[in-house]
Amino acid sequence: MARASIIKSALPWEPNAGHPPTPARPGPLHYFTHDENAAVEAIVDRLIPPDPQTPGGKDAGCAVYIDRQLAGPYGHHQGLYNAGPFQKGTKSQGPQSPVTPAELYRKGLAALDKHCKDKFGSKSFAALSDADKDAVLHALDAEQAKFEEADGKVFFDQILKDTQQGFFADPVYGGNRDMAAWKMIGFPGARYNYLDWIDRHNERFPLPPVGIAGSITWTPKG
Amino acid sequence: MTTKLPHKDVVIIGLGWTGSILAQELTDEGLDVIAIERGPWRDEATDYPPNYVQDELRYRIRHELFLRPDQNTFTFRNKMNQTALPIRTWGAFMPPNGVGGGGVHWNAETWRFLPSDFVLKTHLTERYGANFLPADMTIQDWGVTYDELEPHYDQFEYLCGTCGTAGNLQGKIQAGGNPWEGARSRPYPNPAQKQGFGHTLWAKAAAELGHKPFPQPSGNMSRAYVNPLGVRMGPCTYCGFCEWFGCGNYSKASPQTTILPVLVRKSNFSARDNCEVTRINLDGSGKRATGVTFVDTRGAEWEQPADLVILAAYAIFNVQMLLHSKIGTPYDPVANTGVIGRNYTHQCMSSVDAFFDNKKFNFNPFIASGAIGMCIDEFNGDNIDHGPLGFVGGGYMGQVQTGGRPIQTTPVPKGTPRWGAKWKEAVRDNYLSNLKGGSIHGSMYSYRDVYLDLDPTYKDRFGRPMLRMTIDFHDNELKAAAFMTEKYAEIVKAMGAHTVEKHPRKGPYDITAYQTTHLNGGAIMGTDPKTSALNRYLQSWDVPNLFVTGASAFPQNAGYNPTGTLCALAFWSAKAIREQYLKNPGPLVHA
Numbered sequence: 001m002a003r004a005s006i007i008k009s010a011l012p013w014e015p016n017a018g019h020p021p022t023p024a025r026p027g028p029l030h031y032f033t034h035d036e037n038a039a040v041e042a043i044v045d046r047l048i049p050p051d052p053q054t055p056g057g058k059d060a061g062c063a064v065y066i067d068r069q070l071a072g073p074y075g076h077h078q079g080l081y082n083a084g085p086f087q088k089g090t091k092s093q094g095p096q097s098p099v100t101p102a103e104l105y106r107k108g109l110a111a112l113d114k115h116c117k118d119k120f121g122s123k124s125f126a127a128l129s130d131a132d133k134d135a136v137l138h139a140l141d142a143e144q145a146k147f148e149e150a151d152g153k154v155f156f157d158q159i160l161k162d163t164q165q166g167f168f169a170d171p172v173y174g175g176n177r178d179m180a181a182w183k184m185i186g187f188p189g190a191r192y193n194y195l196d197w198i199d200r201h202n203e204r205f206p207l208p209p210v211g212i213a214g215s216i217t218w219t220p221k222g
Numbered sequence: 223m224t225t226k227l228p229h230k231d232v233v234i235i236g237l238g239w240t241g242s243i244l245a246q247e248l249t250d251e252g253l254d255v256i257a258i259e260r261g262p263w264r265d266e267a268t269d270y271p272p273n274y275v276q277d278e279l280r281y282r283i284r285h286e287l288f289l290r291p292d293q294n295t296f297t298f299r300n301k302m303n304q305t306a307l308p309i310r311t312w313g314a315f316m317p318p319n320g321v322g323g324g325g326v327h328w329n330a331e332t333w334r335f336l337p338s339d340f341v342l343k344t345h346l347t348e349r350y351g352a353n354f355l356p357a358d359m360t361i362q363d364w365g366v367t368y369d370e371l372e373p374h375y376d377q378f379e380y381l382c383g384t385c386g387t388a389g390n391l392q393g394k395i396q397a398g399g400n401p402w403e404g405a406r407s408r409p410y411p412n413p414a415q416k417q418g419f420g421h422t423l424w425a426k427a428a429a430e431l432g433h434k435p436f437p438q439p440s441g442n443m444s445r446a447y448v449n450p451l452g453v454r455m456g457p458c459t460y461c462g463f464c465e466w467f468g469c470g471n472y473s474k475a476s477p478q479t480t481i482l483p484v485l486v487r488k489s490n491f492s493a494r495d496n497c498e499v500t501r502i503n504l505d506g507s508g509k510r511a512t513g514v515t516f517v518d519t520r521g522a523e524w525e526q527p528a529d530l531v532i533l534a535a536y537a538i539f540n541v542q543m544l545l546h547s548k549i550g551t552p553y554d555p556v557a558n559t560g561v562i563g564r565n566y567t568h569q570c571m572s573s574v575d576a577f578f579d580n581k582k583f584n585f586n587p588f589i590a591s592g593a594i595g596m597c598i599d600e601f602n603g604d605n606i607d608h609g610p611l612g613f614v615g616g617g618y619m620g621q622v623q624t625g626g627r628p629i630q631t632t633p634v635p636k637g638t639p640r641w642g643a644k645w646k647e648a649v650r651d652n653y654l655s656n657l658k659g660g661s662i663h664g665s666m667y668s669y670r671d672v673y674l675d676l677d678p679t680y681k682d683r684f685g686r687p688m689l690r691m692t693i694d695f696h697d698n699e700l701k702a703a704a705f706m707t708e709k710y711a712e713i714v715k716a717m718g719a720h721t722v723e724k725h726p727r728k729g730p731y732d733i734t735a736y737q738t739t740h741l742n743g744g745a746i747m748g749t750d751p752k753t754s755a756l757n758r759y760l761q762s763w764d765v766p767n768l769f770v771t772g773a774s775a776f777p778q779n780a781g782y783n784p785t786g787t788l789c790a791l792a793f794w795s796a797k798a799i800r801e802q803y804l805k806n807p808g809p810l811v812h813a
Contacts, residue, residue, distance in 0.1 A: 004496040004518035007263060011486050018269040021280060047641040054646070079290035081310045085679065089307040092300060092732040096307055134642070141640070160641055168628040169279035184646075185653035187588055187628050190276035192471075193459040194589040201419035202584050204654075212274045 023213055024174030026064060030071035031102060035124070036109045040066060042126040044163045046133045054184040055177070057163055065166030065175030066105075066159070075102035101158060108155030111147035112136075171211045178216055182209040224515065224523045230256045233514050233528035235499045235543065238323020239785065240771035240792040241534035242477035242485060243378075246451075247796035248530075249491045251804065256526060257493040258516050260535075261289070261320030266478050270468030272461070278627040282466045285312055287327050289319035296538065297677040300694040300730045302555065308680050308688065313734035315568070315741055316466070318536055321495060324739060324785070325476040329465040329592030329624060330441025332384045332475070333782035334375050334790075336603040337368035337404040342667075342778065345604060346614055355614065356698055358670045360565055362777040365749045365758035366794065368404045374793035375786060376407055379439075382475030383447035383455055386410040386439035400436045402599040415444045415458065415594055420585040420657045424621035425596035427716040433598040438622055439786075440593030441475035451484045462625030464592025474592060497524070500684060502531055502547040502768065511549075511768045517684075529807070530767050530799070534792075537774040541566075541674050541744035542689040550745075550755050550764050553673050555692075561755045563674035565743040566691065567779040570617075570664035570699040572707045572726045576719035577635050580655035583718075587626030587654070595622030595661075601706050602781040603665070613701040615665040617781030619710050623659040633658050635721050660714060662706045663738075664727065665781040669696055674744045695729040703727040740784050742776040747791075750813065757811040759798040760791060766809045769795055 005012070029037055044057030044066070057063070069075060077100045089096050099107075116125045120132060128136070139145035140156040147155070166175030168182075170190060176182065182189050189209035197205060208215070231253040234241045241257055249255050264270075264287075280286050294317075297306035318324040338345045341363045346355060355361070378384075388409045389399025414437035417425070425435035442458035449455070458473040472479050485491055499516040503525070513527035533540050544550055544562050553564035578585075597620030599605060608614050625631065633656055634648035672694065676687035707726035714722050727737075748754025751763040760775055762768040771792045773784045780787075802810055 004494060004520070005263070006492060006494055007486060008492040009487065009489070011265060011483060012263050013265070014268055016268070017265070018271065018275070020274045021277065048646055049643045051643065051646065054650075074284065077310075079292055081291040081295045081308050083308075083680075087305065087307060090300065090304070090730070092730045092734070093298060093307045094313055094734040095310060137641075164641075165279065165283060165629050168632065169283075170277055172277075173279060182628065184650050185628060185632065187626060187653065190274070191588075192272045192276070192461050194461065195457070195459050197586065197589055198416045198418060198460050201422060203586075204584055205586050205589075212277060 021172050021212065023172045024064060024068040030067050031075065032067050032070070035113070036105070037063060037067065038126040039109050039112060039124065040159070042133060043137065043159055046130065046137055047160055047163045048167055055180050057167060059177065060167055060180045061171070061175045061177035062163045062166040065169065065173050066162050068174050069162065069166070070102045070105055076100050104150065104155055104158055107150040108147070108152070108158070111150045111152065111155070115145060115147060172213050179209040179211060224525050226525045226527065230254050230526065230528045232256070232530045232532060233258065233526050234532040234534055235514060236260070236323060236535035236539070237321045237477070237493055238318065238534065238536070239325040239477055239789050241323070241532065242481045243789060243792040244532045244534060244771060244796055245491060246481050246485050247793070247800060249485065249488045251800050252490065254490045256528070258497050258499050258514065258526065259321050259493060259495045260498040261495065263495040264320045264322055264326060264468065264478070266468065266470050266472050271470040275467055275470055276461060276463045278629050282627065283629055285316065287320070287466070287468065288312060289317040292683070294682055295688065297680050297688050297690045298733045299690070299692055302671055302692055306677055306690045306692070309733055314732065314737055315739045318739070321482070321493070322477045323536065326468045326478070327466050328785060330382070330474050331593040331783040332379060332382060332439045332441045332786045334403060335368070335780045335782055335787050336402065336605070338604050339780040340364045340366060340368050340371070349604065350609060356696065359698065360668045360670050362565070362746070362748055362753060364777055365747050365754070366791070371790045371794055372404065372407060374790040374797070377793050378786060378789040380411050381449055381451070381480050382441045383412050383443055383449055384410050384439055384441055384475070385412040385415050385444040387414045387437055389436060398436060400599050401434050402602065402605050410439065412444050412447055415440050415442060415591055417594060417596060418586065418589050420587065420623060421594060421596045421621045423717050424657070424713060428596070428598050428713045431713060431716055433600055433713070435596045435598050438593050438595040438597050438620060440591065442591040442593050443473045449480055451481065453480055453483050455479050458591045460589050460591050460594070462588045462590045462627065465624050499543070500546070502533065502543060502549060504547070504549070504765065509765060511765050533768060533770040534772060537741045537772050538674065538689060538691070538744060540770050540772055540774040544745055544755070544770070545676055545689070546686055549762060549768065552675060555671055555673055558670065561746070561751070561753065563744050564753070565668035565746050565777050566672055566674045566693065567666040567668050567742045567776070568693065569738045569740050569779060570666045570695060570703055570727050571737045572662040572664060572703045574660040574707060574710045574714055574725065575633050575723040576657045576660065576714040576717070577652055577721040578655045578719050580651055583655045585654060585657060587623055587631060590623055590625045592624050594624065595620045597622065601709055611701070611705060613698045613705070615667055615698065615702050615781065617662055617664040617702070617706060619662045619706060621657060622661045623657060626653070628653070631658055636723055657714070660710055662703070662710055663781050663783070664699060664703050664706065666699055666779045668743060668778040694731045695727065700727065700729060738783070740773065740779065742773040742779045742784060745770050745774040746777045747775040748777060757809070759810045760795040761803070761810050763813065767807060769799065771795060
C-alpha cells in the first residue's frame with residue numbers, strides 16, 4: 001500500500017511507480033475447479049464461436065482470462081463499497097448485491113451443471129451438442145431458464161461481459177491470445193505513435209497489432 | 223491523539239488543477255504554502271509510461287487511476303421520496319484521486335463558457351420573460367462576468383498550450399473558429415490539432431448543412447510547447463489512450479506537465495500525499511478557519527494550522543468537506559433555505575452512433591487524441607431562439623471520438639444478437655467503418671429538488687454520514703437532448719451513413735451510465751449569501767479565510783466541459799487574494 005510522504009524541493013522519482021502488469025501465464029487454474037473450467041471453456045466458445053479466420057472464445061484464452069480475473073481483485077470486489085445495509089433499489093441506482101463475481105460464478109456454474117444434468121440425462125454443459133448449448137444459453141439470456149441457488153440471467157450477463165472484455169483486452173491478461181480479436185477487427189493494439197497516419201484518411205493502417213508485452217513475432221519460436 | 227504541525231500561511235486541500243494554480247500563485251506572493259492530497263504522488267513517465275499505459279482493461283474498465291469506492295463513495299437516488307443507496311462501483315462519473323486530480327485523466331477539452339452563461343438568469347429573463355422558465359428551475363447569475371474572466375481564460379490556455387482556432391479575436395469573427403465564442407484577447411497559443419477522417423468528414427457535412435464547424439480546443443499538443451513557467455510539453459502522437467489514462471508522453475496539459483515541476487522546487491512549497499483531510503477546523507466564533515485535520519495512511523491524525531485555507535478538492539468532495547466541517551447552512555429543499563448542497567448539477571449527454579459501408583469508409587478510429595474533433599456551437603447556450611422550442615440551454619456537439627479501444631468501441635447495429643457467430647461477424651465488419659461517440663454535450667440547469675446533503679443511513683470509513691445525491695433529469699433538459707440529437711443525426715446522415723442510431727438522453731438519471739465527470743454546484747458563487755455559499759471571488763460568506771475552488775462554484779452547468787472555466791476562476795480568485803485579501807484579510811464583498 002502507498003505510504004504517506006512529504007514532497008519538498010525536488011520531484012519525487014520512483015522508477016516503475018505505475019507497476020507494469022504481471023502477465024497471466026497459461027498453466028494451473030487459479031480459481032476454477034477442473035469441471036467449472038470445462039463448463040466455462042464451453043460457454044465462452046459459444047458466446048464467441050470459432051470461425052475459419054478467428055479462433056473462438058476458448059482458443060482465444062477467454063476462460064484463462066476469467067479464471068485469473070476471478071482469483072484477483074476483480075473477483076472479490078476489492079476496492080468497491082461492500083458494506084451494508086444491502087437493499088434492493090431501482091435499476092438507475094446500480095448493483096446492490098453483496099455477491100462477488102467469484103461467488104456468482106461458483107454458484108452459477110453449479111446451478112448450470114444441475115440444470116443441464118436434469119434436462120439432458122446427466123450430461124454436463126460441456127458434453128452437450130452446440131445446438132443444445134446455444135438453447136441453454138438463449139434460455140438464460142431470455143430469463144426463461146430458472147436456476148436454483150443463483151440468478152441465471154445475472155450469471156449470464158456477467159459471463160457475457162467478462163468473455164467479451166477478455167477477448168478484446170490486452171493479451172497480457174490471458175485472453176485475446178495472439179491478439180486474435182485485434183487482428184479480426186483491425187485494431188493495431190498498444191501502439192504509441194500515429195503522427196505519420198493522422199493525415200492519411202480512409203487508408204487501411206498496414207501494421208499488425210502489438211500488445212503491452214510486445215508481439216509474438218518478436219520472440220522466435222522453438 | 224492528534225499531532226500539531228508547525229503553522230503555515232496557507233493550507234490547500236487537494237493538489238489537482240485548482241490546488242496547483244493557487245499554490246503557484248500564492249507561493250509567488252511569498253507565502254509559505256502546504257498542499258495536502260488524499261491520493262498518491264503521480265508523475266508522467268514513472269506512473270503511466272507509453273510502454274504499458276495503453277491498457278483499456280486496467281485504466282478504463284477497472285478504474286485504476288480513480289478513487290476506490292471503499293475509501294469514499296456517495297449514496298444516490300432520483301427523487302426525494304426514495305431511499306438513497308450507495309454507489310458501490312463508479313458509473314456516471316469517475317472521482318479523481320491523487321496529485322494532478324482530474325487533470326491527469328481528462329481529455330484536455332479546454333472550452334470557455336459563453337458570455338451569456340455567466341448572467342444566465344438575467345439574460346433568459348430579459349429575452350423570454352420570467353414565466354418562460356420552469357417554476358422549479360433555480361438558475362442564477364454567477365456574480366462574475368465573461369469579460370472579468372477573459373484574462374484568466376487566456377492565462378490558463380497559455381499555461382496549457384491549448385491548441386485551437388480563434389473564432390472571435392477582440393470582437394472580430396474569424397473564419398474557421400467558433401463564431402459564437404466570447405471575444406478573446408489574443409489567439410490560442412498553438413494551432414489546432416490535426417483531425418482524422420471521421421472528424422473531417424463530419425465537419426464537411428456540417429458545413430454543407432450551413433453550420434460553422436471548428437476544431438475542438440485541445441490541451442493535447444499540436445507541436446512542442448514551452449509554457450510561460452518554462453515547462454516543456456511534447457507533440458501529441460494521437461495514440462488513442464487519453465481519457466481515463468495518464469499521458470507519459472508529456473503531451474496532455476495537466477498539473478504535472480505545466481506547473482508542478484516549477485512549484486515543487488520552490489522553497490516555500492511542500493506537499494503531503496496519501497493524506498486525507500477530514501475537516502476544516504474553526505475557532506470558537508465559527509467565523510474563522512484555524513487550519514485542517516488530516517489522517518495519514520497509518521491512521522495517525524495530524525493538525526495543520528494555517529491562516530488561509532483553500533478547499534480545492536473535486537466538486538462534490540468540496541461540498542462534503544463543508545458539510546462535515548459544519549461551514550455554511552446546509553440546503554433544505556423543502557423550506558428552500560440554506561446553501562451548502564444547493565444547485566447541484568451534472569451534464570445531460572446524448573449521442574449518435576453511425577454505421578457506414580465498410581468497402582467505402584475506413585475511419586481508423588484508434589488514431590485520435592483526447593480533445594480531437596470537429597464541433598459546432600449553433601445549439602449551445604442561448605445561441606438559437608428558444609422561444610418556439612419550449613426549453614432553454616443546449617450544448618456543443620461534434621464528432622469528437624477519442625479512440626477505438628475495442629472493449630468499449632465495438633458497436634454493432636441494432637438488431638444484431640448480443641453474442642454468437644452473428645455478433646462476432648458484425649463486430650468484425652463494423653469496427654473500422656463506424657463512428658461512435660458522436661457527442662452532444664448538453665447543459666444541465668439547476669432545480670430545487672436536485673441537491674446534495676448528508677445520508678441518514680450510510681457511513682464512510684471514518685463513521686461519518688456519506689454525502690447523498692438526489693438528482694434526476696427534468697423535462698427541459700430531456701427536450702433539449704431530443705432536439706439536439708435530431709440535429710446531430712441530420713449531419714451524420716449527410717455524411718453517408720447507412721445506419722444512424724440516435725441516443726437522446728432519457729430519464730431517469732442513471733448512476734451506472736457514464737456521462738462525464740463534470741459534477742458541478744453544491745457550493746456555488748453568487749451575489750447573495752442567502753442563495754450562494756461563496757462570493758464572486760470564491761470566498762466563503764461564512765468563513766472569510768476560506769476560499770473554495772472548482773466546479774462546485776458553478777450555479778448551473780453550461781453545455782461545455784468545465785475545466786477551462788474552473789481554472790479561469792481559480793486564477794481570478796488567486797488574483798483577488800493577492801491584490802485585495804492579503805492587504806486586508808476579511809470579507810472581499812460585504813453583502
